Amino acid sequence: MGLALELIIKGATKPQALQHKLRILSLGHVQMGIKPQMFTHFEKALFYFLEQTLSNYHMFDPKVEEAWRWMWGIVHASFTRHMESASKNLGILANSWDYIETHHDLGDISDKFFALLFHRAPALQNFFVKPKKMQTVMFVKAMQLIVKSVTDTKVLEVELKAIALRHIKYDINSEHLTIFGEVLIATLGDVCGPHQWDEDIAGAWLDIYGHIAQVFGHVISSGRNLVSKALATGNSKELEAALDLTPRNKRVLAALEIDVDDTVVSPVVWTIAEG
Structure with missing residues (x-):
């Protein structure tokens, strides 16, 4: 009950964080077989x-109760919507991904994705300077992460936030994320063809990508500061300068922890992991 009350209260001041938490919770509830009707x-x-x-x-008193019922109404409506969406999309995405992996080469899909991406937004080529094989590896990992996030809440709560922070150095913005999503959906639709692609399948992919993009963008904007950017770029001089500007009693935590909506990630850990 305590966690539920905390979630409701925080939702009043952090609506974006509330929606993210509700989405995570809805996935777990659907997997446990809980129905929205049980919320009564x-x-x-x-x-x-x-x-x-x-x-x-x-x-x-009546006014206090009215205020709580107002907030509960928002939480209840959003939670119900997320549960209905999760229940519908779980099977659709699992079947769609199984078909794609079984009948198509992910390397070919990667080539089509990047060709279309660079055609629509030539400037984005500056973000992808690694060899083509590395681009394919990156694309496959990204696809696996998207699919994994449908059933594993740890992806959205931990892994995605850490990856997003590593992308601070690229100055990615919401427009870039929107283009990535449009190109991804267009590529998958073209690869699958009309017999394995319809509005429901496209909608399911759009829904999961949309949430990932939202979390990704939010983490980048929330976690972007001089210390995290210096760590992300691997620039020791910038890191030294950033730490000099940080209050002395906060320097250690500034380098070791970044708190994004009560989820703490360590820039030092992912900096070491990436070499």
Whole structure:
């Protein structure tokens, strides 16, 4: 109950973080077989708890209840929507990815993706200077991460945030993420063909990519500071200058931890991991 109350309260001040948390929770609930109809029981328990607890301090009256019900209404509607979406998309994405892996070469898909990407946005070639084979490896890993995120909440909570922070040095923005998504969907649709691609399949891929892009962009903007950028670029002089500007009592944590919506990631760990 405590975690639920904390989530509801934080949602009032951090709506984007709330939506992300609800999405994560909805996936776990769908996998456990929980239905949105069961929330009625939780709602009754929640307000019984609030009334019994707050009344002891003379802090529960019609206005307080109205405020809590307003916030609960937002959480309930969003949670229900995320659960319905997750329930629908889990099977669609699993079948679609199975078909793609079984019937198509991921290297060929990668080539088509980058060809279309550079055709639509030539300037993005500056972000991809590594050899073609490395581009293919990057593309395959990205696809596997997208698919894995459908069933593994750790991807969205931990792995994706760490990867996003490593991309701070590229100055990626929301426009870039939108183009990546449009090109990815167009590429997959072209590869699968009309018999293995329809509005539901496209919608499922768009839904999961859209959430990943949202988290990715939010983490980059939230975690971008002088220390994290210096670590991401591997520039020791910039790192030294950034730490000099950081208050002395916060320098160690500035290098060791970046807190994004209560999820702590370590820039030092991923800097060492990448060599």
